[in-house]
Amino acid sequence: MTWGGGVTFDRRDIDIEGYIADLRRTISDDALLAEYVDDVVASRELVNEVRVPGGPRATYERLTRFVTIFYRFAPRRTLAILAVFLAVVVIGTLAPLAVAVGVTALAYDRYRALGVDRRTWLFAAPAAVLAPLLGVAGIVRPTFVWGGRRYRWEETFDVTILE
Structure with missing residues (x-):
């Protein structure tokens, strides 16, 4: 599953309009993206530390x-x-x-x-x-x-x- 925004994919491989329409009806953009994209590449160069509340x-x-x-x-x-x-x-x-x-x-x-x-x-x-x-x-x-x-x-x- 994709998570955290640090992924790349080819936009031509997904139905952008369908993704955006579904995105407006759900909460997790990452989980939804995993439903639309088969080939996701996670890159360590794209990883950023994210502070979260404790x-x-x-x-x-x-x-x-x-x-x-x-x-x-x-x-x-x-x-x-x-x-x-x-x-x-x-x-x-x-x-x-x-x-x-x-x-x-x-x-x-x-x-x-x-x-x-x-x-x-x-x-x-x-x-x-x-x-x-x-x-x-x-x-x-x-x-x-x-x-x-x-x-x-x-x-x-x-x-x-x-x-």
Whole structure:
């Protein structure tokens, strides 16, 4: 899936008018673009650091919106990913140290591969435990806040701004 605007594609490969019409009826331009474009190239040169608000409430809103985006555009895939996270949690109850070390090492490896120099990879184990909860919240929660407005997103092209 495309995300964050750092992608390139050939405009001749998509129906621009259809994309713009659909864009006016949904929230995620990135997820919608992935529906229209097969060949997307992500370039490290286009990656920019983006500051996002911190704090528990802002993080909760952002994560539930993110899950909602995935669920609206790819519900089966989202449920499959949720099942993988649940499996990791279950396995983690049987072998907590091995799973904690494993997910932390995996997160560290991915951060290095992407050139991200932050120590948040240290939170991989608690994040793996919280991921299924946030995943379910993103699927069942009726609203989320984004850009200071509250949205209700019932279907891919059924979005209501509440505030």
